Amino acid sequence: MSWTGKILRINLTSGDITTEVLNEQWKKEYLGSRGLATKYLTEEIDPACDPLSIENKMIMATGPLTGTMAATGGRYVVVTKGPLTNCVACSNSGGFIGAEMKSAGWDMIIFEGKSPEPVYLYIENDKAELLPADEIWGTSVWSTDEWLHNKHQDPSLRIAAVGRPAENGCLYAGIVNDLHRAAGRSGVGTVMASKNLKAVAIRGTLGVGNLADPAGFMKAVNEGKAVLADNAVTGQGLPAYGTQVLMNVINEIGALPTNNMQDVQFDGAHAISGEAMSEPRKSDGRTNLTTNAACFGCTIACGRISTIDQGHFSVKNKAKYWGNSGGLEFEAAWALGADNGVNDLDALTYVNFICNEDGFDPITFGATVAAAMEMFEAGDLTLEDTGGIEFNFGSAEALTQSVELVASGEGFGQDLALGSKRLCEKYGRPELSMTVKGQEFPAYDPRGIQGIGLNYATSNRGACHVRGYTVASEVLGIPEKTDPLTAVGKPGLVKAFQDITASVDSSGLCLFTTFAWSLENIAPQIQGACGSEWTVDYLLEVGERIWNLEREFNLKAGITSADDTLPARLKEEAAKTGPAKGLVSQVEAMMPEYYQLRGWGEDGIPTDETLKRLSLKG
Amino acid sequence: MEKSLVINPDKCTGCLQCEMACSYENEGVFNPSKSRIKVFTFHQEGRFVPYTCTQCSDAWCQHACPVDAISLNLVTGAKEVNDSSCVGCKVCTISCPFGTINYNQSSGKVIKCDLCGGDPKCATACPTQAITYIDANQTGMDKMRKWASVTDNTSTNTSANA
Numbered sequence: 001m002s003w004t005g006k007i008l009r010i011n012l013t014s015g016d017i018t019t020e021v022l023n024e025q026w027k028k029e030y031l032g033s034r035g036l037a038t039k040y041l042t043e044e045i046d047p048a049c050d051p052l053s054i055e056n057k058m059i060m061a062t063g064p065l066t067g068t069m070a071a072t073g074g075r076y077v078v079v080t081k082g083p084l085t086n087c088v089a090c091s092n093s094g095g096f097i098g099a100e101m102k103s104a105g106w107d108m109i110i111f112e113g114k115s116p117e118p119v120y121l122y123i124e125n126d127k128a129e130l131l132p133a134d135e136i137w138g139t140s141v142w143s144t145d146e147w148l149h150n151k152h153q154d155p156s157l158r159i160a161a162v163g164r165p166a167e168n169g170c171l172y173a174g175i176v177n178d179l180h181r182a183a184g185r186s187g188v189g190t191v192m193a194s195k196n197l198k199a200v201a202i203r204g205t206l207g208v209g210n211l212a213d214p215a216g217f218m219k220a221v222n223e224g225k226a227v228l229a230d231n232a233v234t235g236q237g238l239p240a241y242g243t244q245v246l247m248n249v250i251n252e253i254g255a256l257p258t259n260n261m262q263d264v265q266f267d268g269a270h271a272i273s274g275e276a277m278s279e280p281r282k283s284d285g286r287t288n289l290t291t292n293a294a295c296f297g298c299t300i301a302c303g304r305i306s307t308i309d310q311g312h313f314s315v316k317n318k319a320k321y322w323g324n325s326g327g328l329e330f331e332a333a334w335a336l337g338a339d340n341g342v343n344d345l346d347a348l349t350y351v352n353f354i355c356n357e358d359g360f361d362p363i364t365f366g367a368t369v370a371a372a373m374e375m376f377e378a379g380d381l382t383l384e385d386t387g388g389i390e391f392n393f394g395s396a397e398a399l400t401q402s403v404e405l406v407a408s409g410e411g412f413g414q415d416l417a418l419g420s421k422r423l424c425e426k427y428g429r430p431e432l433s434m435t436v437k438g439q440e441f442p443a444y445d446p447r448g449i450q451g452i453g454l455n456y457a458t459s460n461r462g463a464c465h466v467r468g469y470t471v472a473s474e475v476l477g478i479p480e481k482t483d484p485l486t487a488v489g490k491p492g493l494v495k496a497f498q499d500i501t502a503s504v505d506s507s508g509l510c511l512f513t514t515f516a517w518s519l520e521n522i523a524p525q526i527q528g529a530c531g532s533e534w535t536v537d538y539l540l541e542v543g544e545r546i547w548n549l550e551r552e553f554n555l556k557a558g559i560t561s562a563d564d565t566l567p568a569r570l571k572e573e574a575a576k577t578g579p580a581k582g583l584v585s586q587v588e589a590m591m592p593e594y595y596q597l598r599g600w601g602e603d604g605i606p607t608d609e610t611l612k613r614l615s616l617k618g
Numbered sequence: 619m620e621k622s623l624v625i626n627p628d629k630c631t632g633c634l635q636c637e638m639a640c641s642y643e644n645e646g647v648f649n650p651s652k653s654r655i656k657v658f659t660f661h662q663e664g665r666f667v668p669y670t671c672t673q674c675s676d677a678w679c680q681h682a683c684p685v686d687a688i689s690l691n692l693v694t695g696a697k698e699v700n701d702s703s704c705v706g707c708k709v710c711t712i713s714c715p716f717g718t719i720n721y722n723q724s725s726g727k728v729i730k731c732d733l734c735g736g737d738p739k740c741a742t743a744c745p746t747q748a749i750t751y752i753d754a755n756q757t758g759m760d761k762m763r764k765w766a767s768v769t770d771n772t773s774t775n776t777s778a779n780a
Contacts (some may be wrong), residue, residue: 068648069638069743096634103649156651179661207641207649218642229745239631290664294633299745301631305664324664 002064002210002529003027008106008128010121012195013054013113017128022107029615031526031534033063034090035506035546037079037108041088042549044110047556051081051187052169052194058111060101060160060200063508067102067208067296069218070525071225072510074099074296081557082186084171084364084419085438085462088553091174091188092466092505094295095181097202100158104204115196120148120161123202133198140164140407141176141359148201160200163359166193168409170417172364180326180356181295186439186461189359217528224513224521225299231516233476238302238512239292243330244274246443251338253475253484254578255448257441258338259393260370261434264445264575268343272333276345283309288345290324300512304328306349314350314400326356331465334443335366340373341393351403358407364419367440369402371420371432380427387411437462437563446570446587448580449474451482451490454590455498457564460550466511468497478515485579487586491594503543545614548598548606552616561604564591620695622754623731623738625668629748632657632666639743643734652722654731655740655749668749670740671718671731673697679730682713695754696733704728
C-alpha cells in the first residue's frame with residue numbers, strides 16, 4: 001500500500017485546513033507524486049488560468065516509495081501551472097522534506113487561494129497550522145530556515161521555503177528544501193510566493209510502512225541497492241564526481257552549448273569540471289569539493305558539498321560564504337559557466353550558493369545572463385540598461401553581480417528576473433532566447449545529440465533534460481548505445497524515455513537510479529510496496545497516461561504544435577567544431593514520426609482512440 | 619567472539635539507510651525519528667557522523683536503572699532493555715554520558731541499540747561501510763594500518779589522513 005491515503009488541503013484565503021481521503025481510482029491510474037498530483041491539478045483548475053492568480057493551485061506530493069528504504073526513495077514534487085512557461089509545471093526535489101512529509105502522514109498537500117498576510121505552514125504529524133511569516137517575508141531561504149529552526153527549537157524540523165526573488169515575481173524562482181535541494185525549475189517558487197506562503201516546516205514521526213508485501217519489498221530493495229553499487233555510473237562516477245562527471249564528456253562529443261549556444265565546445269570546460277572540483281586549489285591547497293552527500297535513503301550520493309576559496313573576489317570579507325554548502329551540479333556549472341564563457345570555478349560555486357540561498361533556478365538564470373551577454377556584445381543592451389555592468393562573455397564579475405541583483409531584486413536584476421524569453425523580447429532580439437515554451441535549455445546541445453532536441457521540443461514543462469534523458473543512450477550507452485548524430489530511431493527512443501521517466505517520477509524514486517536500473521528492477525520494489533498489479537507493462541502504460549494528461553493540460557492552456565520546436569539557431573546555424581561539426585538539429589524531421597508513435601494527429605493533439613486507450617476519455 | 623559496531627564518519631554520506639533499517643527492525647516502519655542510531659549533519663564542516671551506543675562493559679545505564687530492566691546479553695555483549703520491566707523513569711537517559719539511550723513516547727519505555735541480537739541491520743544497510751560490525755578486540759586495526767603505511771624509520775610523517 002505505502003500510500004498514507006491522506007491529503008491535506010490548505011485554503012490560504014480562508015485559512016481553513018481540511019483533510020481528505022486519497023482518490024482510490026486516480027491512485028490506481030497515476031501511482032503517486034508527479035502523476036497523481038497532475039491529475040488533481042487538472043481536475044481542480046482551469047488550465048487557461050493566470051498562473052500567478054488566485055485561481056492557480058500548488059500541490060506538494062510524495063510517491064508511494066517516498067520515505068521507504070528503497071534506495072533514493074526521498075523524492076517529492078511540486079505541481080502547479082508555471083509562470084515561466086504557462087504550461088503544467090512539475091519540479092522534483094530530493095533532500096529530506098519529502099520523506100518527512102510522508103512520515104507526518106501525508107501523500108499530498110494541496111494549496112489553494114491566497115493568504116491575506118504572509119504565512120508559513122507548520123506540520124507536526126496530524127497537526128497543521130498556518131502561522132504568521134511577517135518577520136521572514138523579505139528574507140532569504142537560508143535566513144528563513146534559521147529563523148524557523150530557532151523559533152520551533154527543533155533541529156529535526158525539515159523546511160522548504162522561497163526566497164526574495166519569488167516574492168519579487170522573478171519568473172524562475174524555486175522552492176528550496178534542506179538549504180540546498182530545490183524544486184528548481186519553471187517558477188514553482190513564484191507561484192508559492194504569489195499565495196503569500198513563505199515556507200512549509202514539517203516534523204513527521206509516524207514512520208512509513210503499510211507495505212503490501214514486506215518480505216518481497218525488502219528483497220527487491222536489497223537487490224536494487226546491489227545493482228546501484230555495482231554499476232560504473234551509480235557506483236563510481238556519480239559518488240566521485242557527481243553529475244559533474246559529464247562536463248568533459250559532453251564537451252568532447254561537441255554538445256556543450258557555449259556562449260548562449262553559439263558554439264558547442266568550451267575551452268574552459270576542464271576548469272569547471274568535476275575533476276577540477278577534486279584538484280587542490282593553488283591558493284589554499286584545499287579542493288573545491290569537501291565530500292559527496294546523499295539525499296534521504298540514497299545509496300548513490302551524487303550531491304556535492306563544496307567550499308569557495310576565501311581569497312576569491314566573490315567572497316572577500318563575506319565570512320558567511322566561507323563554510324561548506326551545496327556545490328555545483330553539472331547543469332548549474334554549465335549554465336553559469338560554459339554558456340557564459342566563464343571558467344572560474346570559485347565564481348560559479350559562489351553564484352550557485354546564492355541561487356540556493358535565495359531560491360532561483362541556476363539553469364534559467366545562467367542562460368538568461370548568456371542571452372544578456374550576447375545582446376550586450378551586439379549592442380542591443382547598453383551600459384545604461386545594465387546599470388553599468390559590462391556583460392561580456394567570460395566575465396565572472398558580470399555573473400556574480402547579476403546573481404546579487406536578481407537575489408535582491410534591484411536594478412538590472414529586475415530584467416534578468418524575467419527569464420531570457422521576456423528579456424530578449426524586451427530588448428528586441430527574441431531569437432536570442434534559447435528556450436522552448438519559455439523555459440531555457442539544459443546542458444546538452446541538440447545539434448550534437450539529436451534525440452535530446454526532440455525531447456526538449458516536446459517536453460511538457462518546456463526545455464528540460466529530465467523529462468526524457470536520451471543522453472543516457474546517445475552518449476553513455478544506457479540501456480544501449482545509439483548514435484547521437486543521427487535522427488533515425490530517435491522518436492521511439494524519446495517516447496520510451498519520456499514514458500518511463502513519468503512513471504519513475506511518480507513512484508518517489510530518483511531518476512538517477514535509471515542509469516543502473518530498468519523498470520525490471522523498479523517494478524518489484526513498487527510491487528512490494530503497492531501490490532502485484534504494478535508490473536513493468538502497467539508502469540509503462542501509467543507513464544504514457546501521465547504524459548498525455550500533461551499534454552492535454554497544455555493544449556487547454558493554449559499550447560499548439562507550433563510550440564513543439566527549437567529556436568531557429570539550433571535548426572539553422574550548424575555546429576562549428578567537434579564531431580557534430582556541420583550539423584543542425586533535425587527536430588522538425590523527427591516530429592511527424594514522434595506524433596504518430598504518440599498516437600497524436602498531425603496537429604499534435606491526442607486522437608480519441610489514444611485517449612480512450614489510456615482511459616483519459618470515457 | 620564478541621563483535622562491536624565501528625563507525626567511520628569519513629565514509630558516511632548522510633543517507634539515513636541505517637536509521638531506516640534500525641527503525642524497521644525495531645518498530646516495523648521506516649521511521650528515522652525512532653532509530654537507535656542517529657546520523658548528525660555538520661553542515662558548515664561538510665561532515666556526517668553516525669552515532670549510537672558503544673555497549674560499555676561497565677554500563678552507566680545498567681547501574682542507574684532502579685528496576686534492573688537493563689541486562690547484559692552474554693552472547694553479543696549488548697546491554698538490552700527489558701520492556702516488561704522498564705517503567706520509563708528515564709534515569710538511564712540522565713546517567714548515560716553519551717546520550718545514546720532515549721525515551722520513546724509511544725511505548726513509554728526507553729530504547730537503545732541492542733545490536734539486533736548479533737546481526738545489526740544498520741551495518742548491513744550502510745552502502746559505504748561507514749558502519750561495520752567486527753571483532754571487538756580489533757576495532758583499531760584499520761586506523762593502525764593506515765598510520766603504519768605512512769610510518770618509516772627516517773622521518774616523522776603525520777599525514778595519515780590520506
